[in-house]
Amino acid sequence: MTAVTETETTGIAVQQARAGMPLHHVAIFVALLAAGLVAPFLLYPVFLMKVLCFALFACAFNLLLGYGGLLSFGHAAYFGSASYIAAHAAKVWGLSPELAILSGTLAAAVLGLAIGSLAIRRQGIYFAMVTLAFAQMVFFFSLQAPFTGGEDGIQAVPRGNLFGLLSLRSDFTLYFVVLAITLGGLLLIYRIIHSPFGQVLKAIRENEPRAVSLGYRVNRYKLAVFVLSATLAGLAGSTKALVFQLASLTDVHWSMSGEVVLMTLIGGMGTVFGPIVGAAIIVTMQNYLATFGAWVTIIQGCIFVVCVMLFREGIVGVIAKWIRKPL
């Protein structure tokens, strides 16, 4: 008798957890917010902003890979072109920062729609190759187009005044804006994953033919998540352009696409919080090991190999396994 009621109550608890945001996720978001508010008093704000931008970029990428089951090897295209458009909008068109970011993000969405609608017709490695090929085209376009400044990039991008009121010249002020953008983006991604759309997405990732046999037109869902992912990657790229006041070829280079794969895998693909951890680790390494020069890439490579060999689920994936809760 007691056994029955026990299974019943746990059953209900699990279900409630599945319906709303489970308590441990609320706790993590609150902790992230708290850490985000305290951090600039302890660490260099520009470094922190870089972590935030890449955390958002990696989470956007993970939305596509971890929940859509699609490995894009050209996400730098959206990150980088958004960065160029935002920089151009702020510097040449003289738009305020929020509009500059918006233009960059929209540009990434349009580019995502164009590339995505072609790429989703192929699967697996062919999908990855198509996305890479298009990203390379974007790279060469960025190298040649007159407005991108070629090898120099777009430099000295003005940060301007937020909504025409708040000057973002100080790193400290800008930091809180970037924190708000990143947290907003993360919450949106969280919602996408836990929406009716997200459920269908997971079903397609798990068993595509079955989803088709249930009447889902899977290509439309794949395209939708591709565009969402590209858009959010664009949001990260645009924000980054304002933080560093620079848009350059690094942002569209294929190694940027590789880096975001690395961040996601190290942190934990298909986990909500993994890519944030992965981005923090990689950015920290790049910053604090910068004195080693080219050795950084070798150290990164070694860490990647160790990660893949020892814990394939990534750091957060392994922790989630320990505590037996999805993270």
Place this chain on the structure above:
Amino acid sequence: MSDGVILAAKDLTKEFKGFFAVEGVNLQVRRGQIHALIGPNGAGKTTCFNLLTKFLPPTRGSITYKGEDITSMSPADIARLGLVRSFQISAVFPHLTAMENVRIALQRKRGDSFDFWRSQKVLSEFNDEARSLLNDVGLSEFENTNASDLSYGRKRALEIATTLALNPEMLLLDEPMAGMAQEDIERISALIKRISANRTILMVEHNLSVVASLSDTITVLARGKVLAEGNYATVSKDERVIEAYIGAGHG
């Protein structure tokens, strides 16, 4: 109309680089029947199934469902017409719970779920219906279990519950008993019998005792062609069928 043909294939042919997996098959499935498709290994049963649900495009021939030509439709659109298939290997969504598996199908009632901005809480309106479907197939106590943790027989049961959630007019079951233990076979047989009450079922099945007890009509395929058709008594006495199954020279 209750005697009418619901699904018809005419001259259905699939050629793989010169090899005819299915050749000139004419098939008529009558509304309300359980129709079985049997035949020795390599007879083209599964190919035939894939053609009927458009998971493979036919080389030649036409398919009509409820009088409508569906030959050029996409598989998802065919499912939307109420012609839903299962798969030979169990087709569940492994990392979703049993309840979520069924809800994916129930969710179709909302139309296309592109609303990524809404919480999945809206899906809890389907919970009661999902529970009653799980109950129907004997999976009540597993609603919060991940599909990957279910036994093989239970995965198949979950698959049937998911298919039934669409309330399809016609089901195509690809070897529903494959790899099942005897007790599961009896349970699933009874389930198929029960759900056939107001539906049409076309199934591929190897287990001949299941076929004998369940089906109204049997079509025997061999080397991609229809060999014989009729009820079990007729088909089992057909000499060509006996020859195809046992081989020539057994007199």
